Amino acid sequence: MLDEARERIDNAFAGSSDRAGDLTHCRDSISPAFGSNMHKTCDFDVAVIGGGPAGSAAASTLARRGHQVLVLEKEAFPRFHIGESQLPWINEILARIGADAAVSAEGFVQKWGASFTTADGTADQYADFSQAYEVPRPQTYQVPRDRFDKVLLENAVRSGARVRQGCGARDAVFDADGVTVTYADPNDGEATVRVAAVIDASGRAGFLARRFGERRKDPVLQNIAVHRQYEGIPRSEGRRAGDIRMVTRPDRGWFWFIPISDTVVSVGAVVPQAVYNATRRGSAEDTLAAFLAETPAALQLVANATPVSPARFDADYSYLHTVHAGDRFAVTGDAGAFLDPIFSTGVLLAMQSGIEAAEAISDGLRKGDLRAHRFAKYERRLVRRYHHFRRFAVGFYDPAFRDLFFNRSSRFGIYEAVLSVLGGNWRPSLTTRLRLEAFFAIVALKRLTQRFSPSGTQPDATAEVAET
Numbered sequence: 001m002l003d004e005a006r007e008r009i010d011n012a013f014a015g016s017s018d019r020a021g022d023l024t025h026c027r028d029s030i031s032p033a034f035g036s037n038m039h040k041t042c043d044f045d046v047a048v049i050g051g052g053p054a055g056s057a058a059a060s061t062l063a064r065r066g067h068q069v070l071v072l073e074k075e076a077f078p079r080f081h082i083g084e085s086q087l088p089w090i091n092e093i094l095a096r097i098g099a100d101a102a103v104s105a106e107g108f109v110q111k112w113g114a115s116f117t118t119a120d121g122t123a124d125q126y127a128d129f130s131q132a133y134e135v136p137r138p139q140t141y142q143v144p145r146d147r148f149d150k151v152l153l154e155n156a157v158r159s160g161a162r163v164r165q166g167c168g169a170r171d172a173v174f175d176a177d178g179v180t181v182t183y184a185d186p187n188d189g190e191a192t193v194r195v196a197a198v199i200d201a202s203g204r205a206g207f208l209a210r211r212f213g214e215r216r217k218d219p220v221l222q223n224i225a226v227h228r229q230y231e232g233i234p235r236s237e238g239r240r241a242g243d244i245r246m247v248t249r250p251d252r253g254w255f256w257f258i259p260i261s262d263t264v265v266s267v268g269a270v271v272p273q274a275v276y277n278a279t280r281r282g283s284a285e286d287t288l289a290a291f292l293a294e295t296p297a298a299l300q301l302v303a304n305a306t307p308v309s310p311a312r313f314d315a316d317y318s319y320l321h322t323v324h325a326g327d328r329f330a331v332t333g334d335a336g337a338f339l340d341p342i343f344s345t346g347v348l349l350a351m352q353s354g355i356e357a358a359e360a361i362s363d364g365l366r367k368g369d370l371r372a373h374r375f376a377k378y379e380r381r382l383v384r385r386y387h388h389f390r391r392f393a394v395g396f397y398d399p400a401f402r403d404l405f406f407n408r409s410s411r412f413g414i415y416e417a418v419l420s421v422l423g424g425n426w427r428p429s430l431t432t433r434l435r436l437e438a439f440f441a442i443v444a445l446k447r448l449t450q451r452f453s454p455s456g457t458q459p460d461a462t463a464e465v466a467e468t
Contacts, residue, residue, distance in 0.1 A: 044070040044162070045365055046358075047181045047195040049169045049208070051077065053347050054333025055201030056152035057354035060097040063160035065362045070193060071161055072183050074168030074202075077153055078146035082227060082314060084266050085111065085244045085258045085344040086140045088129050089424030093351045099155040106151060109142040109242040109259050114422070116405065117247045121297035125406050126240075132419035133432050142242055144260045167191075169207050172198055172329075179328055196328065197361050197370050201354060203334040206321070212331075213323025220394050221318035221340040223253070224276040226288045227268030229309035233301055235259060244344070247298040251275045252397045253291070254342065255298040264308060269298075270317070270341065272397075284311035317341065318393075324382055325375030330357035337386050340393045348424050349389070353382050385426045391440070392421055400447040404439070414439045 046062055048055045051073030062069045094100040113128040129138035141148075157163055164183075170190070171182040178196050185191040200208035206215065235241045245257040253271030260266050269291040281287045288311050292299045321336040333350035360378040364370040395401035408415045417435035420428060428436065 042194045042196050044068045044195045046197045048199045050201035051153045054350035054354035056156045057351040058199045058358040059156040059161040060159040061355050061358035069161040071163040072167045072169050073165045076165045078150045081145035083346045084260050087348050087424030088135045088140045090348045091137050111140045111142050111242050114244045117297050119295050123406050129423045132423045133416045134420050135423040198329045200331045200335045201333045206335045209321050209331045209335045215319050218318035222273045223270050223317045225270045225314040226284050228311040230305040231263045232305040233265040284313050324379045326372045328370045332357040342396050345389045400443050
C-alpha cells in the first residue's frame with residue numbers, strides 16, 4: 001500500500017506540466033505509522049507556505065522525520081532578498097537540517113566578526129566571535145541570499161519534500177479533519193491540496209498570520225532601510241576581509257557594509273522613521289546618496305566604488321505577531337516576527353522557528369492531536385527568543401549602550417558575554433546571563449549619570465525603552 005501511494009504522488013508531479021490539479025482528489029496518507037485516522041483523506045501531511053529560510057528549515061525537518069511535505073513558493077528561485085550577513089549560531093541550525101555541507105561547498109565569504117565605527121571614523125570597535133563565550137564555531141558566512149536560499153530549498157527537496165515554485169497560496173479552509181489549501185497553479189490557474197496541517201512561512205505577506213491575530217509594530221524600532229550593492233569598496237586584510245562593517249550615525253542610524261562575494265559589497269543605511277520622514281529625498285538612490293554624504297566614515301568607503309544594483313527601500317523593520325499557532329497551523333519566520341537588522345539575527349530567528357514549528361507539528365501528527373494547546377511551548381520559546389535579542393537591538397540605539405560598547409572592558413567577562421549574544425547565542429548559560437544582567441545594570445547607571453550631568457545627553461523614548 002505504501003509503495004502504491006508513493007507511486008501515485010510521484011506520478012502527480014511527473015512530466016513537464018507538473019499538474020497540481022492531479023492532487024485535488026483525496027487519498028490515503030503515505031505516512032501510516034502515526035496510528036491515527038486523521039490523515040486518511042490527505043494528500044500531504046503538511047503544507048509549508050513559503051520556501052525561504054524558515055520554510056526550507058521547516059520542510060527539511062518534517063521530511064527528515066518521515067512526513068510528506070508540500071512547499072508552495074510563489075516566486076521562482078533564485079530571487080533577490082536582503083539579509084546577507086549570518087551569525088555563528090546558524091551553523092548548528094544548518095547541521096540540524098542536513099544543509100551544512102551544501103552551504104559550505106558554495107564557497108560563501110567567511111565571516112569571523114564585525115567592526116563598529118563612529119560616523120566620523122575616530123573610534124572603532126572590533127567584535128571577534130572567537131572571543132565570545134559559548135560559540136562552538138566562530139566562523140559563519142556572508143551570503144548572496146538568492147544563492148543561499150536556493151541551496152536551502154534544494155536541501156528540502158533532497159530531504160524528501162515536494163516543492164512547487166510559482167505557486168502562491170490563496171486560501172486555507174480548516175475543518176475537523178484537515179485543511180484544504182487553494183493555490184495558484186501556472187498550468188491550471190488554480191489548484192487545491194488536502195493536508196493535515198499548515199506552516200505559514202510566507203514572510204511579511206503573513207498568509208495565515210494576518211488572518212489569525214494581529215501584527216504589532218515595535219514601539220521603538222521603527223526604522224527605514226535603503227540599500228544597494230557596490231564593487232570597488234576597500235576591505236580589511238586577512239581573516240577580517242569578510243567581516244561586516246557597521247558605521248554609526250549621530251541620529252542613531254547606522255550603515256552596513258557586507259562583502260557578499262570577492263568583488264561585491266552590500267551597503268545599506270538604517271535610520272529612524274522620523275528622521276527619514278523629516279528629510280525625504282525622493283528615490284532610493286537619492287536617499288542613500290544623501291545619507292552617505294552625511295556620514296564621513298561611510299562616504300569614504302564608497303568614494304571609489306561603483307553601484308552594481310538598483311537601490312531599494314525596506315520598511316516595517318520590527319514587529320511581533322500576537323498569534324503564532326492554532327488548531328492545525330503554526331506561523332514561523334518573518335510571517336510572525338522580525339527584528340531590526342542591527343545584529344543580523346533575521347535568518348537565524350527564521351530558521352530556528354521553522355525547525356521548532358516543524359517539530360511541534362511532527363509530534364502532533366504522531367500523537368493524533370494538532371490542537372492549539374500543543375503549540376504553547378513553541379509560542380513561548382519564539383516570543384522569549386525575540387525579546388532576548390530585542391533587548392540588545394533596542395540597546396544599540398541608546399547612547400549609554402553605545403558608549404559602553406565602544407569603550408569595552410573585559411573585566412569579569414562581561415564583554416565576552418555580550419559578544420556571545422551578538423554571535424547568536426539565544427540560550428546562554430546561567431553564568432553568561434548573570435554577566436549580561438551586569439552589563440545592562442552598568443548601562444542603566446551610565447544613563448542615570450548622563451541624565452543628571454549638566455552636559456549629559458537627555459534621554460528620549462528610545463533610551464527609556466532600552467531598559468525593558
